[in-house]
Amino acid sequence: MRVRIEKMGINGEGIGYINKKPVFVPGALVEEEVDIEVVQQFKTYAIGKMKRVAVFSKHRVKPKCYVQGRCQACSLMTADADAQLEYKRDLLKQSLIKYAQINPRLIEPMVGGEQSFGYRNQCKLPIVKNKETGVLESGMYIPNSNYFLPIEHCIIHEPDIESMRKQIMKVLNTYKLRTYDYHQKRGIRTLIIRGFEGAFQVTLVTGEDKLPESMIEELMALPGMVSLWQSIHTIKKTPDIFGKKMILLGGESRLPFVFDGLKLQVSPRSFFQLNTEQAKKLYHTIREMVKGPKDLIVEAYSGIGAISLYLKGQAKEIIGIESIKDAVVNAAQNAKMNQADNVRFICADAGEKLTYIAKKRKLDMVIVDPPRTGLDDVMLECLIRSKVKEIIYVSCNPATLGKNLDVLCNYYKVERIVPIDMFPNTQHVETVVLMSRKDK
Numbered sequence: 001m002r003v004r005i006e007k008m009g010i011n012g013e014g015i016g017y018i019n020k021k022p023v024f025v026p027g028a029l030v031e032e033e034v035d036i037e038v039v040q041q042f043k044t045y046a047i048g049k050m051k052r053v054a055v056f057s058k059h060r061v062k063p064k065c066y067v068q069g070r071c072q073a074c075s076l077m078t079a080d081a082d083a084q085l086e087y088k089r090d091l092l093k094q095s096l097i098k099y100a101q102i103n104p105r106l107i108e109p110m111v112g113g114e115q116s117f118g119y120r121n122q123c124k125l126p127i128v129k130n131k132e133t134g135v136l137e138s139g140m141y142i143p144n145s146n147y148f149l150p151i152e153h154c155i156i157h158e159p160d161i162e163s164m165r166k167q168i169m170k171v172l173n174t175y176k177l178r179t180y181d182y183h184q185k186r187g188i189r190t191l192i193i194r195g196f197e198g199a200f201q202v203t204l205v206t207g208e209d210k211l212p213e214s215m216i217e218e219l220m221a222l223p224g225m226v227s228l229w230q231s232i233h234t235i236k237k238t239p240d241i242f243g244k245k246m247i248l249l250g251g252e253s254r255l256p257f258v259f260d261g262l263k264l265q266v267s268p269r270s271f272f273q274l275n276t277e278q279a280k281k282l283y284h285t286i287r288e289m290v291k292g293p294k295d296l297i298v299e300a301y302s303g304i305g306a307i308s309l310y311l312k313g314q315a316k317e318i319i320g321i322e323s324i325k326d327a328v329v330n331a332a333q334n335a336k337m338n339q340a341d342n343v344r345f346i347c348a349d350a351g352e353k354l355t356y357i358a359k360k361r362k363l364d365m366v367i368v369d370p371p372r373t374g375l376d377d378v379m380l381e382c383l384i385r386s387k388v389k390e391i392i393y394v395s396c397n398p399a400t401l402g403k404n405l406d407v408l409c410n411y412y413k414v415e416r417i418v419p420i421d422m423f424p425n426t427q428h429v430e431t432v433v434l435m436s437r438k439d440k
Helices: 081-100 159-174 213-220 276-290 306-310 325-337 350-360 377-386 398-408
Strands: 002-004 014-018 021-025 033-041 046-055 122-129 136-141 148-150 188-196 199-206 225-232 245-251 255-259 262-266 294-300 315-322 343-347 365-368 390-395 412-420 430-437
Touching (some): 002 014, 014 033, 081 398, 081 412, 136 159, 159 199, 159 213, 188 255, 199 255, 213 225, 213 245, 255 276, 262 306, 262 325, 276 306, 276 390, 276 412, 294 306, 306 315, 306 325, 306 343, 315 325, 325 343, 377 398, 390 398, 398 430
Parallel strands (some): 021 046, 199 225, 294 315, 294 365, 315 343, 365 390
Antiparallel strands (some): 014 021, 122 188, 188 199, 225 245, 390 430, 412 430
């Protein structure tokens, strides 16, 4: 069966139509005609498996990664850089029109980056033992399956991250560690590496294991190793990669780095943007939208405080709210290192604490940078009731952004929408939205 691809889907798949019913075809690009086999039928859509490309898009390129088709993490690697930016902008446009009836003319051009490869400053990869060779391998599970795909080399990771990964795996194999056993609650589960400018923080996620001292010494001797942690994680089914118990095996408890003039430190469970160079463009965009000076800015979901500290010269007072204790401790230390006396951080639920602050203080601006699930009802209600003058919404999910804007647009006017390509070769889009109160 032949289908013409009309647009791209949220997971980077092509979408065509059979009798007006959408068919999602992984690997297909806009304007291509593809021969497919329908593998799943649902009431409102179908899923097709691409057999052959009959008419190629002029934007199709050969992927640089040899496992791209199987790994599926970089769904847009088969398109050239300009087409990727256009596809992502269109994905954002589709979501904002569908959920919030936003005028697409408000969406500015995608902010692209210089690097399409080697940009990711962190990896989180499960570890599995090869049944034939007995060798531990790091890699990925193919989406919606239990099939493990060893990744020999990932061209999306920064080269230094990949070099460190290979050295660590060599050490782990020397000591013949076993992979995690859910019944015995022992073994290694995941390898996490974060790196900046040749300095690394590594976390080994394991069961209830005591790791050999000699192995720890070998790992600490690797060039650039600054911080080595073990995370005890024995829960079987959970989206959390880290366990609740963290053990510092060697080195510093936090990884120090400099970001666009800011001195920062980060602990293993704390979030920081995964593309350092594009993060600078993201933060520049936010600062440009603030147009200080303000009296009071509150940042919800403030993490290690990087955005708040980046804006320290834009307001008399900035308050960051974050629910993860490790991140709040990081943020407070970061404020001290950067002499940001006008910036402070609170460990609390973002919606609840913002509601409390709004009752006591007049808010000039609130900046929200929520997880992929978007803003919850408590936060939305708080923003509406607080009558804050301006909101900057930093989103990593066009669908939840659209749903949240549908609520907020009853009270706020969208002034600017700036999409930023934080993750080249993938379907992900980061978006910054500036809103102002209608009845201010």
